[in-house]
Amino acid sequence: MMSCEPWQCAEIAATKKANPITKPEVAVAMIKRAARPILVVGSNATERSLEGKLLIDYIIDLAKASNVQVVATAHMVAEFLKRGYEPADFMSAMDIGNRLVDPTWQGIDGKGHPDLAMFVGLPYYMESLILSGLKHFAPDLRTMTLDNLFHPHASWSFPNATPKVWAENLTVMTSKFKGGN
């Protein structure tokens, strides 16, 4: 199933809708092109199992390979630490959204505002609302979701896809970075 309808049927956008990411290489190119990408990881990271492996473990592989800064929301920092991975930062999903709409915010390392904000694993409707906030109030920021659920408020989103396809996409993405294998 590959569909570019919003995963939750009523979460429709009006005139500005996400571009579908047709293959993982497109997402990789976006990340490589970004000067300051961040990846916001939500609480479903330990709820979603893809081909017998938890989403969080795919994310750790991807983050290690790509060196993208990870911001863990809710209590996910504990889950990352348990797995021996130290995220670049952790804060509430609302806090990271609220910082991203502030053009004067200098990023989690103080070195400059992110130019690409990626999201994965938040409850669908929360992620959708945050992406909507960013679409409206941070128009210069590119946003991308790495979920298997189409998010029309993002700039770029993967189409709705099965966990199997999702696992393949994340694995391919990881392999395309220097640190990946």
Place this chain on the structure above:
Amino acid sequence: MAKKGLFVKAKELKTDVALVKNLELSIGKLVDDSWDEPMGPTPMPHISTLRDWDMKLLNKYKPFYMPDCDLCCLCTYGKCDLTAGKRGACGLNIADQSSRIVLIACSIGAATHTGHARHVVDHLIEEYGRNHSLNVGGLNVDVEAPVTRLVTGIKPETLGDLDEVLTYCETQVTHLLSAAHTGQEACNLDFESKALHAGRVDQVGMEVADLAQISVFDFPKADPEAPLIEMGLGTIDKAKPVICCIGHNVVPSVGIIDYMKANKLDSKLEVVGLCCTAIDNSRYFDRAKIVGPISWELRVIRSGLVDVLVLDEQCVRTDCSNEAERINAPVIAASEKNCIGYKNRTNDPVDEIVNDLVTRKVPGVLILDPEKVGEVAVRVAQKVAPMRKKMDVLPSVEEITKLAKTCRHCNLCQRSCPQDLNIPAAMTAAAEGNLKPLTELYEECIGCGRCEEACPVKLQIHSFILKAGQKFMLEETNFCRAGRGAVQDIEIRSAGGPIVLGEIPGILAAVGCANYPHGGKDVYDICREFAKRRFIVMTSGCSAMSAGSYRNEEGQTLYEEFPGSFEAGGVLNVGSCVSNPHIAGAAIKVANIFAKRNLRGNYEEIADYIHNRVGAVGLAWGAYSQKAASIASGFWSLGVPVLVGPHGSKYRRMLMGRSDKPENWEVYDARTGDVVNVGPAPEHLFQTVETPQEAMVSIAKLCIRPNDTWKGRSIKLSHYIDLHKRNYGRMPKDIHLFVRTMADVPTTMKDEIKDILDAKGWKETVIPDPTMLPRMIRKKKE
């Protein structure tokens, strides 16, 4: 009291026949104002009176908007596309529109509570007269209407006084709603300020409703030992006729219970309820049973236990009447706001109405006389029950297996489900005779029915889930403490000091609806965690039910495990939605009774006091309604932070502080006039939290206040650090922002924290007498 038009005031008036003191005369009214507290600066504030206070809060906690819709379609110029800064045909942008929606939601909430109060007060005045006196706690409660006193400057003593107060609320709500008309306000913060005003008015409206019903219906009066009420479908005696009341307005239920008592039938029938009517029924009649929160409406009706359904107002599913028809249960609509298309039978003879309902000549009737509702409901229930035999509409297991085979695996159910529940997988299993995955959906399902609406083959998915969870559903027997109402003055006197000094680490108010992300147990777990930590835990509405719906290792519910008093480690159910002002009122009374601050028309000073000193946090884990929005707004306006669960993000506007901007956290030291940085305490005014773990950490942190003594701060920090380590697996990264002197640091953590403070370049600072109001500075430095 109203001060419009002709108004004469005399301290002492001596005539030939009498000596009159404190006489105020306004057109058509004679009001005795014997309250000697001096009037503060803002009695009966208008929609812009407290704008400066609002702006102080809104600049500290700026709105973060997450628009739910990119368009505006409120007038015929539209639809207008407001995406990313575009303005509509009237000049409005998406920030304005988002804040306008917040204002509209809060105005609906305030109007709803005020309308509810108006109905209750008018009805009671008609029955008992304007001079019927108010009594919410006898000698134990002297400050009996703290919110009303604070906002309006009126100290209501009779039902007639409440009428005056409501006139004020009604005027405000009209102005607030009118401000949302196209072509007004060029700044989103002005809409936000008005939303805060809606919250203030809402708190007054709710307080009026509860004062009236507590006083006249003799609900528990500030009683820490209010009775334990049986709760859950399992508590219903199925051999008896069952009347189920859904909604928020207790008046029709009182008619039912009174009729039962008068005819010695009170042990012959079951009166059960859902949502706040259930809570208030149980305050009136301790044998009334609470079935559950709002999200159980379909669950209860489809399970067939209901013989007569009585619907009043607010949060009643609009398809309840259709659902009742399916189980052959007659319906009585009992509110002008919820007529359901039924014929108005208020003036018809009871025998005729009963006959029409029993013979199913009509599926339902509208009756606007509560006494008549009572007689009809009871008599119909008695006749219908033996005929209905508790007929349900849940499919058999065999039927589920058979029907599940017709599932097309289109995913539309899951994609329509607010909980994103994996229904298709459960259908696959069910088709193979395995109902376990369906059973597992039971706890998380909020009973919205959207899955069924979406299903192209019309599978009754929610009913499948109910059948699969039926055993659990019918075994539910728990306890909720009946809403106690206000907090006693004496309780405030003993707890006020420890709260303000920080030694009671905080007040957690678990309030609001049942739109939970993963069932009600999270509310129980959170409340229990904080009660064990000796916070004061206050509950109301559907959250009060969820808090009582689970048991500890010893088999006790929360209300059995912890005392019902306002003390460290107490768990107090104040009552229904309209009882929420007892929570705000407790904070206000701390300022008044403990700190001796005047209340009367003195909003800004008291809010400033509460914001800087009273470590209270609201948690509306399942908030869904416009009323929940206005209730939250009433707390924001007092400077009390509110957390909502994940679905609360759909309120689409947060009020967020920025802990990384030190300039946001400056207050005046009222002793000296110095500007002191007190850190992000509290950090946010309105925030969505994603998981219960995050909620717990945030609650502990949001209880920190600038005024904490070193001892209080160290207690609060030890809870924050402990919960943070347990849930986040590490030390908080912002601990340095909350340490003012080394004495604030919990003794056992001194070394660990000292290292962090050194690394952060931390410097010692003073503990001020904090205020955001320059006029509160007592002495400027020479």
